[in-house]
Amino acid sequence: MAEPMKMRATVSGDVADVKVLMNHPMETGLRKDAKTGQLIPAHFINEVTATLNGKPVLAAQWGGGISKNPYLGFKVKGAKAGDKVVVSWKDNKGESNTAEATIS
Amino acid sequence: MNALRRNVLKSAGMASVVAMAATAGLLKSGSAFAAWNATAFDAKSVPDALKGMGAATPVESKNISIKAPDIAENGAVVPVEVTSSIAGTTGIAIFAEKNATPLIASFTMSNGAEGYVSTRIKMGQTAMVRAVVTAGGKTYTAAKEVKVTIGGCGG
Helix, strand or coil, rough: CCCCCCEEEECCCCCEEEEEEEECCCCCCCCCCCCCCCCCCCCCEEEEEEEEECCCEEEECCCEEEECCCCEEEEEEECCCCEEEEEEEEEECCEEEEEECCCC | HHHHHHHHHHHHHHHHHHHHHHHHHHHHCCCCCCCCCHHHCCCCCCHHHHHHHCCCCEEECCCEECCCCCEEECCCCCCCCEEECCEEEEEEEEEEECCCEEEEEEEEEEEEEEEEEEEEEECCCCEEEEEEEEEEEEEEEEEEEEEEECCCCCC
16 A cells, blocks of 8 residues: 655764655545546655654655655755664545665 | 635535534544644634644744745645754744645654754645644744645645
8 A cells, every 4th residue: 555665864973864755645635536527535654753762853744745756855964874764644535655875 | 617616615625514513523433642632723713723822923933934836836745844043943834825724734743853844735726835844832933825727725
């Protein structure tokens, strides 16, 4: 169901730069099916969390206004190469996915 | 033709409200994360959304920079980068002022995360992209206009 996420974490100085690409349709619930004219039900990621070595660094709440196959970039100070970053998301249908990357 | 289109739009709007209400109900049960702020995300205007977040009157600030294209050809994918140089930034929220539901995302930083987020958003039409930053219990704001040639909300 949930396809794997792409994730990359690099460090410059002591600031980690984390980039994540998620696979998700991000349906707002406002869009109509072109063929049937029926509304496509809302299906979007609404919660994203990130941890660095197990400590929470970023918690996000999203609406349907984030583009399809969302991209997220964030920076964390006090990180070093070898640290582990974990990003998880959860959508409005209760599906979820997690990816982890080691900072290089 | 045109009248039909109006009708369809109207009914689409109403159906979505019901759908969103259903979603909100679903979310309340069994969410391991902090509760999703349905009030703020379903709000139809920026002031209402801000109220829903508990940040009613943010102060304009020059220490927030929004990087977004001046003209976005495709409203479905508008890259937006928000950097806050305000010390102690703990939250960034992104709004597209003329979207049906303006609040797009709200981020909370902790444990050394910097006041920076980069993402891609949908925009229904030309509008101001507004960032609202929370730092030390106060809220600050900045905005940048993005012209949209093809809207990215609805189909």
